[in-house]
Amino acid sequence: MKVTEKQLKARCTDLNLGPLKDTAFGLKIERTSRGYTCSLVYRDSTPPEILIADASASEADACISGVATTSTVYKAIQGTIKPEFVPxxxxxxxxxxxxxxxxxxxxxxxxxxxxxxxxxxxxxxxxxxxxxxxxxxxxxxxxxxxxxxxxxx
Ligand SMILES: [Zn+2]
Known part of the structure; x- marks a missing residue:
């Protein structure tokens, strides 16, 4: 099944408003001439972190799924998740x-x-x-x- 740009963006929005709502970052997907770029964008001045670039729609979809359903990506970026207030x-x-x-x-x-x-x-x-x-x-x-x-x- 082919994934459309619209579906990818909708999945990103769902994540940003759902599981990622209380984190210091959000997921952003962009379509360029060479494919899709998935990146983590931070709510403060931390520069964005590209997870996958020049990807096909299905690769981008898998990347979003990775952020959504596995802890791998979370672990990779654990050090950069900043709670909004100190404990x-x-x-x-x-x-x-x-x-x-x-x-x-x-x-x-x-x-x-x-x-x-x-x-x-x-x-x-x-x-x-x-x-x-x-x-x-x-x-x-x-x-x-x-x-x-x-x-x-
Ligand atoms: Zn202050």
Missing amino acids: QEVFVKQHGERCPKCGSRDINPGHITSAKGELEQWHTCGRCATAWHNLYRLTGYELPVVMEDGAAS
Whole structure:
């Protein structure tokens, strides 16, 4: 059965809106004078990665199937899949000093609200304009160190 350009593009669209929706990249198919080119295009400034070039329609179709149904391609590009936001543990390791989205240190702390031993501080990123709350939890209390003369430091 012959695969048409329209069908290939439709499969790409289905993937981009489906399984690839939450990844940092999408699949793009282009028809050139020498055949089809399948590439991964990134939502950030990472340059596109060509998976197959000058392919026939059925080769291009197989390539799309590869992305859709096997883990091979996923594994090959694993290192380049970037989640949109850093995991919580990473954010904590960075001491909340970086934007959870773009990693910038250009962040603007805002108002603090407290409730039942937890604090929330509003932050915005000066680079990508993401807004978020840093969450703080009460961990205990500490008495001030008392000096010899009785004054608290
Ligand atoms: Zn940011």
